Amino acid sequence: MSAPLPDRCPVCRAAPVAEFGIFDAREYWRCDTCGARGMAPAHYPDPATERAEYDRHENRIDDPGYRRFLDRLAAPLLSRLAPGARGLDYGCGPGPALAAMLREAGHEGALYDPFYAPDPAPLADAYDFITCTEVAEHFHHPAGEFDRLGAMLNPGGVLAVMTCFQTDDSRFAGWHYRQDPTHVVFYRAETFAALASARGWSCEIPRKDVALLRVPGP
Secondary structure (H helix, E strand, C coil): CCCCCCCCCCCCCCCCCEEEEEECCEEEEECCCCCCEEECHHHCCCHHHHHHHHCCCCCCCCCHHHHHHHHHHHHHHHCCCCCCCEEEEECCCCCCHHHHHHHHCCCEEEEEECCCECCCHHHHCCEEEEEEECCHHHCCCHHHHHHHHHHCEEEEEEEEEECCCCCCHHHCCCCHHHHCCCCCEECCHHHHHHHHHHHCCEEEEEECCEEEEECCCC
């Protein structure tokens, strides 16, 4: 391989990663400890490329299909929240539909997105829940991101993540999710279990492609 691989897994910080393969002229690694797969950092897109790709998405608050898609995470999360919980939609994008859905259900919500809602003030607050939908696959430094998100949760708080789980190495080359150049890291159910265990969190997979990570309560 020509592009250097990370010294250690960027997700679990465990053993050194192994070579996984070259797809579309980009090198990828695999972690045999947590099950994550990822792109060699040399191929990460720059911010301008990322923004151009995100601007192509049409995620409108009033789109019924998009709301149904987000309900895959919203429904199991809402069933576990106390009334009037306060949350953060981390990586909300240009159309924060999920935050609107949670407000409709009676929960307060703040917004943060490095491109569309870049005010860092919400990152200094604490929350009962944080949602992270179709965002974790973009993390260039996932372990650090999960550390930061966990530190913003109140005791007993929930980090709700939705991302397309990677399950079949034989289909990785043609997998549509990998072909998005801004998707640089891919998770499995066991990946979330491993990163939760390393931090003393609990991990629940209530449905396909959704992980609910809970920090210890009082």
